[in-house]
Amino acid sequence: MDPTHDPSLTSWIESANGGGDFSIQNLPFGVFRRRDEDEPGRIGIAIGEMIVDVTACRDEGRFSGLAERAAGACAAPVLNPLMRLGAEPRRELRRQVSALLAADSPAYRSNRRLGNRILVAQRNAEMLLPAEIGDYTDFYASVHHATNVGGMFRPDNPLLPNYKWVPIGYHGRASSIVPSGTPVRRPRGQSRPPDADSPSFGPTRSLDYEMELGLFVGPGNPLGRPVPIELAEEQIFGFCLVNDWSARDLQAWEYQPLGPFLAKNFATSISPWVVTLEALEPFRAPAFARPPGDPAPLDYLTSPANAESGAVAVSVEVHLMTARMREQGLEPVRLSRGSAAELYWTPAQLVAHHTSNGCDLRAGDLLASGTISGPARESRGCLLELTWRGAEPLALPGGETRKFLEDGDEVIMRGYCEREGAARIGFGECRGVVLEAG
Numbered sequence: 001m002d003p004t005h006d007p008s009l010t011s012w013i014e015s016a017n018g019g020g021d022f023s024i025q026n027l028p029f030g031v032f033r034r035r036d037e038d039e040p041g042r043i044g045i046a047i048g049e050m051i052v053d054v055t056a057c058r059d060e061g062r063f064s065g066l067a068e069r070a071a072g073a074c075a076a077p078v079l080n081p082l083m084r085l086g087a088e089p090r091r092e093l094r095r096q097v098s099a100l101l102a103a104d105s106p107a108y109r110s111n112r113r114l115g116n117r118i119l120v121a122q123r124n125a126e127m128l129l130p131a132e133i134g135d136y137t138d139f140y141a142s143v144h145h146a147t148n149v150g151g152m153f154r155p156d157n158p159l160l161p162n163y164k165w166v167p168i169g170y171h172g173r174a175s176s177i178v179p180s181g182t183p184v185r186r187p188r189g190q191s192r193p194p195d196a197d198s199p200s201f202g203p204t205r206s207l208d209y210e211m212e213l214g215l216f217v218g219p220g221n222p223l224g225r226p227v228p229i230e231l232a233e234e235q236i237f238g239f240c241l242v243n244d245w246s247a248r249d250l251q252a253w254e255y256q257p258l259g260p261f262l263a264k265n266f267a268t269s270i271s272p273w274v275v276t277l278e279a280l281e282p283f284r285a286p287a288f289a290r291p292p293g294d295p296a297p298l299d300y301l302t303s304p305a306n307a308e309s310g311a312v313a314v315s316v317e318v319h320l321m322t323a324r325m326r327e328q329g330l331e332p333v334r335l336s337r338g339s340a341a342e343l344y345w346t347p348a349q350l351v352a353h354h355t356s357n358g359c360d361l362r363a364g365d366l367l368a369s370g371t372i373s374g375p376a377r378e379s380r381g382c383l384l385e386l387t388w389r390g391a392e393p394l395a396l397p398g399g400e401t402r403k404f405l406e407d408g409d410e411v412i413m414r415g416y417c418e419r420e421g422a423a424r425i426g427f428g429e430c431r432g433v434v435l436e437a438g
C-alpha cells in the first residue's frame, strides 16, 4: 500500500469526506458527457459528488512523468488507450491525482478556483460505457451458485465433476452491454413450459438478474502467449458491477448442448465507474478456502501470492423497486448481500485460465465472475436461487410477491469495500428498469 490508501487522507472536495462510495482513497475511472454539451465521451475520475476531468487537469499542467503519459491516453473517448498502457502509468496518475485532490494540496492552496476548472458535478453528467468492449466472457466462479442451480436440476449430483478443477465460462456478447440506467426490454424467445408438448415463442415469463463482478483487461497478451498466474494481475485494470440479465425459460430450453445463447445476450448492464486494482489493495483477501476433500488447483492456477491475497473482498447487494412500490413512495428493498471473497476462483486464476491455451485478451475486454452467491440464503445473487425456481416467492413491502421480474421492476446493484483500518470505497450503482416486451 502507499500514501493514496492512508485512511486519514481527506479531500478539499467536501462531498468526498462523508464515508460515501467515492472517497479520495477510491478514484475510479469512468467516461462521461456533460449534459448540456454535444460532445464525445470524456475520461473522468469520481470524487465525492464530483468528477475530475482528467484532460482539463492535464491542460492545467498538473501532471508529470508517467502520469502525464497516462493522462495523455485519457484524451480518448474511451478508457482502452489507458488500459493498454498497463499498471505503472496508471498507478502514477493515481498518486498525482490523489495529491492534487488532498486537503493539503499546494495546487489548491495557491488557487482556490482550481475546482471550477477541473470538476464537473455528477448530477450534470451522463455516464457512458467506460470502454469499447471487444470481447466479453462470463464465468461461473461461485461454487455456491453452481451448487444451488445444479441442485435444482440434479438433486443427487449438483456439481459436475469438472467444476472444482476448471473455471467454467462461456463467450458472451459485447454488443448488448449497456451502462447503468439503460432500460432493458423484456426479451421474446422460444421456450417449452414443463407441461407443454412443444415449444412456443413469446415474451419470457421468468426474467431474472445475476449479481456479478466484472473485470476490465489491460494491457492484454499476444495470441499464443499464455499469461502465467504470477503475472495475471498485471492484466487487470479494474472492476465494475455486472447485471447479467437472464431469461430462465429460454435458457432451460436452449442451453444444451452448447450453453447460454439468446437467454443471456439481449442485455448486460454494467456500473459506469471502474474501481482500479490499486484502490482495492486494502481489501485483498486469501483465495477461497477449499473444504477438505476438494482438489488443490493445478499448478498453472496456483501461486503463493494468489493463495495469500488473490481474492477481492467486495460486498455486493441487490435491491428491487417495483412500479407499485415507486407509486407508494416506498424505498427499494434489499433482496440479497454477498461477497466476491466467496468466489471459488480468484480474478488472477480466471485470467490465467482464459489465456492458458494461448487465447489473447485485449485491453477493454470484460470478464465477469458469474453470479455471486454465498452459503447463506440471504447471499443468493439471483431470483432463480432466492425463490428456488419460483417455488418460494419473495414477499415485498407493499404486499406484492415476486417469483421473477415483472415489467416496471427496477434492479439496483451496489458494491462496496469496508474494513477496520481502511477508508470505505464503493462502486456506485448498476441500475436497470424492465420494460414490457416490444
Ligand code: CA
Residues within 6 Å of the ligand: 138, 139, 210, 212, 244, 370, 371
Ligand atoms: Ca452469468
